Amino acid sequence: MIRSIYIRVVLTFLGSVIAGTVISFFVSTWIFEEKLNENAQINLRNFGQDVVQIYKALPVREADLYVSGMKQLSSYHIRIYEASGEFKSYGKLNGHKSAAVTSEQLKKVLDGGVVQETTSGIATGFLGLPLKTETGTKGIFLETLAPPSTSFVIRWGLIFASCSLIAGSLLILVASVYLVRPIKKLTKATKRIAAGDFNVKLNIKQTTEIGTLARSFEEMMHDLKQLEQMRREFVTNVSHEVQSPLTSISGYASALKQVNLSEQERNRYLDIIISEAKRMSKMSDSLLKLSLLESQSQQLRLSSLSLDEQIRRVIVALQPQWSGRNIHFELDLENVKVTADHDQLNQVWTNIIGNSIKFSEDGGMIKVRIEEDFKNVTIRISDTGIGIPMEDQKRIFDRFFKADRSHSRKYDGSGMGLAIVKQIVSLHQGDIRVESEPGQGTTFIITLPIHPPTDS
Incomplete structure (x- = not known):
């Protein structure tokens, strides 16, 4: 069990930063995924139509040579299918698994239809278009590879999150010292008060909840100091007030033991003892009365x-x-x-x-x-x-x-x-x-x- 509030603050912050970063990354990806896929479909369709126009404008052999040298093949993969199912591919997959073309999709394209789907992933798509050439109708199927811009965004996001975590961790290590310092002062002050030392100065000037707590603590400490002073004065006063009649009673009681004491002196000593006893009784009643009034137990x-x-x-x-x-x-x-x-x-x-x-x-x-x-x-x-x-x-x-x-x-x-x-x-x-x-x-x-x- 972690008892240090300093370590708790640091770990809580780190956990919050990590969880917040991960949640923010997935939420932002989920929010922009549809928009990215839509843009990818538009770019894929435009690129596919450009390729179709190339085959319309050039002979098949020249068009094949032109397409095979296109720079866009780093982001797109092209397959041109014959009616027999044979195809030529253009572009390197680089470990990317190409989407399978079914016979139904091929037949639809050869009949002049269009096939457009969204594959798994962000900013990727799959498109099939009819391609009319001098040798007959063929089917061209294009698919989007992971675009360089997407991978860059992911790398940038990861680097940003890592830097944010590191910088935030360093800042909280410093800030937590500032946050925990007043609490440590309060803890030390509490121990000193428990030991009977009320001359404690916190010097906490914050206006936050910690500052409010510190000021309340100082007020409590002032009240305790006054209460302790009153208690000591009370004990001193009671001891003094009780000691005086007790001394008189003891002294005159001892004097009564004298054998040669006259009756007049004996009666005078007895009167003094009775008077001092009444004085003590009256003081005791007054103390009890005041105690009842102060506690408000007497309604x-x-x-x-x-x-x-x-x-x-x-x-x-x-x-x-x-x-x-x-x-x-x-x-x-x-x-x-x-x-x-x-x-x-x-x-x-x-x-x-x-x-x-x-x-x-x-x-x-x-x-x-x-x-x-x-x-x-x-x-x-x-x-x-x-x-x-x-x-x-x-x-x-x-x-x-x-x-x-x-x-x-x-x-x-x-x-x-x-x-x-x-x-x-x-x-x-x-x-x-x-x-x-x-x-x-x-x-x-x-x-x-x-x-x-x-x-x-």
Whole structure:
């Protein structure tokens, strides 16, 4: 079994050239055979009539001498029959087998008739004419030998086909290297990617199907590189986020083993262990939630809901977090009904408004506004908090990312909330973006379709 695509390309081309040449030769011969035979019959008839005129104009002896010296005898063979069946022949057959003359054909010619047939072969024919001489009526039979022009055409065709095959073979040997080179590059690149090396450059600039395949391969390679980077970051972040509470739990659990520990200190250590355990549990739940959303294995349970009423209920539910810090709300909520998953959207407002409360200063202001157009509804949630640096705004929806790194001790969180929010909004065919300046506050802008399209 031939595994090299280079050899396959070459052999396929050679087979195609040989088969095409043979088929073309026989097809062209079949197409022009009738025309060649027709022309040969016309030339044979004209030559036969010329010979008859010679015998009419000259005595038999002189006519015989004249005919025997004709140059056309290289292409024609002549037999002159007596009534008795005896004949004289003129011209050399050169290995050509002469056509047999039957008694019926001879009798027809002697009676003044004409016999004309096409023999086997290309541009050949057989003709019988009556020949009236001074010694009586005779029968002259002429047949065409293989004409020099036909043999020349055949030789020329064979030489042309051979040269075409040789030249084509040499060209395909060179061209196939060019054709196969991109495939070899793709093969090498695939092996390097399988080994974990994503820094591969193909440099294939063709516009053919190979070029399209190469560009698709580069896009796939870029996606795989990003996926691998995300996987490594995910493993690193999970390890870091899990390690911190585990270290606290381990340290305070060891401290509980001290004999001279007071009851107050023991209870404080237990509270820390319980808090860190809850933190790990919450992070685990968030990871599971995000995994379900990203895989879309959790289908949305769509229903019609009053969006303004839902947001009001979320704000009321969060009252213990903002009332004691004297944070005020300014609401501009139109009465809007949307088709969405009630529980999922409730988590979106809880997370975003909860963050606005958490990162606002005491006595701050949070504004919530709803705007509706023909197809979409836009929700703007603004606070007067610490803001988000420009370099962090593109990453705040990544899992485990915390924009408040310098305040990580002050503001508790796993960095999973906005990633979940982003995924929920995307599942609703919506969009979420952020506008913020450090020290000036943050605004989240969520756009949702009033009636999201359903999958067919």
